[in-house]
Amino acid sequence: MHTGHYISGAGHLGLIAWILLGGLFTPEPEPFEMTEVSVISGADFDAMVAPQQSPQSATEVAQPAVPQIETAEPEVESTPDDVIEQPAPVQAEAPPEDALPEVEQEVPTEAPVEELPPELVEPVGETAVLVPEIAPEAAPRPVERVAPEPVAQPDPEATPDPVEQEAVAPDAEGEAVEQETQEATAPEEAVSEIVTEATAAPAASARPPGRRPAAPVRQAATEVETTAPSGANENASTPVNNDDVLAALTAAQETVAAPSGPPLSAGEKDSLRVAVSQCWNIGSLSSEALGTTVVIAVSMNRNATPVVDSIRMLSASGGSDAAARRVFDSARRAIIRCGSSGYKLPQEKFSQWQNIEMTFDPRKMGFR
């Protein structure tokens, strides 16, 4: 401990001594290198610099005069072509009506038919006949006609709802709404494939395959029900109280308002695809358009109807611009027509189908 103090004291003393006596060890400054500078006048400096400056042009180049162009227009005489008289085509006489040829219908004579039963020829002599061995009939398995024990009753699927719902009655004072009668229009003809007269003949080109099996709408509806807010039917089958209903409704509203949600199931997507394809009429498309694929963007309203002004073509492939335009027109008609009353889309997944990109590909349906 003391040793440290000693060392520290010695160090500090040394430092003080070096500060006080350090100037004794400072070396003398090194000598400067001197250069002589001559002073010149401004006139001399200008005379020295003058040869380095670019000479100024003393004369101005005369600009060429603009030639004057005579604007007199050449005289052009136009004379109409001689009218060529086209001789009118000779209207030939109408052909006399053909006398109907006498057609001799060959009536096939009916062949005499004897309605006699064929006579069976008895086998002559001893004839070996192979008789298949018939397995003895199996004895019936004894079955108890009446179950020995009564089957337990299944659990009731529905239980009385503690919340009493008021029955809905027709409004006696309400005015009857008259439905506008609309004249029936011709039923629409639609086929899923082109059938030619020569279908029985061998053809090299493969016909479009049949439609896909119906979309699993039932499954989609079921999935919707599981996530949708409780409805009247569920109220009748499952006991809930008012607080639970309010909580569920609040949660559902929050879900709809949120920008994100569960993705659409395959069934829900297929339902939309089928709905649009049922209105997509390619019967009037050109053969070139039938080989053109277009991608269309559409924004949807909350009621699942398309925003008509939002329908636009994103891209096209396989055909000319004109062909793509025709496909786009037909696709736009399909989207508007079948969506006029709203597509069947789950409301709680609005954020998932608010913006849709539909690829319309008619190649499978068209002829080549």
Place this chain on the structure above:
Amino acid sequence: MKHLILSICLSLGLFLNAQAQAQEPLRIIIDEAIIEPLPFAAPSFQPESAAAGQMASDLARVVAADLTGTGLFREIPSSAFISTVSDFNAPVQYADWKAINAQALITGAVDVQGNNLNVKFRLYDVFSGAEMGSGLQFSGTVDGWRRMAHKVSDAVYARITGEGPYFDSRVVYVSETGPKDDRKKRLAIMDYDGANVQYLTDSGSIVLAPRFSPTGDRVLYTGYESGFPRIYVLDIGSVSRRVLESAEGTMSFAPRFSPSGQTVVFSLSQGGNTDIYSMDVNSGQSTRLTNTPAIETAPSYSPDGSRIVFESDRSGTQQLYIMPAGGGEAQRISFGEGRYGTPVWSPRGDLVAFTKQNKGRFHIGVMRLDGSQERLLTASFLDEGPTWAPNGRVIMFARETQGAGGSSTLYSVDISGRNLRPVNTPSGGSDPSWSPLQK
């Protein structure tokens, strides 16, 4: 502390991922559709002068008939209309036309001043609530009112389908009258729909295989006036004709113009052998294009004039071949069962129409230039002689019915095989040739 930062980062990542998913559009693929005629409404056109009353109605009827005749459109009867069009320039009540499922609406106006006829029309896409293209006006003479109607139909058809027009065209064919064993044949020309039939020759001698020139003003045909087949060129305007010279002792037939109209390709039979030749129309100089012991006939140029499709039995059966327009090595393109003949190159250049005979039945069919994607469009006792509409979408041909009293009738069919229907001619017809679109 470390757990807190990790939780914040994880939450932020999940939030951004959810946002990205929410902004991603729903994507679906529509690869199935329905094939049905497109319903349209064509109210009577509006007469803009007293003399235009009947013509306004007739014009709308011809337009509707043109469109429905394609099989691609279905007219909604006027009895189903909720509203009518009383003013050509009045705004369209789209809701009324939507209610009857009219997907296209055609309105028009007609003005007649002396012999001058003005027809204007507009086309609307009802469900889009917008006009398809801008309105058009045609001017002409009163006696050409059917052509004016066809012009309107062509514009509507092209705008909706994207196909080229073909209604304003004509067909030259062999008119046939009388029983099979004493059939009178003469050349006739008509509008594509069978109207305005005019006869170009008398029935004094047999005429066969008329073919339009590329400009539609001349017709080539094979005539038997001299007792053996020779090729004639007939000017439709003057109904005058001249024979294309050929060597003595030869028979020339199956002529067809090149796309330029300056060359004729035909078959020439000499010494029992039939080959294909080409001839310069002006100079009469001919060139031999094939030289085989087989029967080679029915040549038809490609639209660019660079190749010729023809039929030949050089392989033992009647098949289709393609060779350069100047002759040379030919490539066989038909390989199916049966016999193939009378090939005709499509105006689009992508297909060849043909007659096929197989298992006792005749078919009109089309195939690609390499013989692939053969598609038979018809089947009957006897179908033959296909000709293409100017837009390459429709084929006309002749169908002969069976028996001693059988007759030949012109039919048309869409190249999809749909819309097979007879052409309304005053008598029987065969060997049709479709003209180019009229100018």
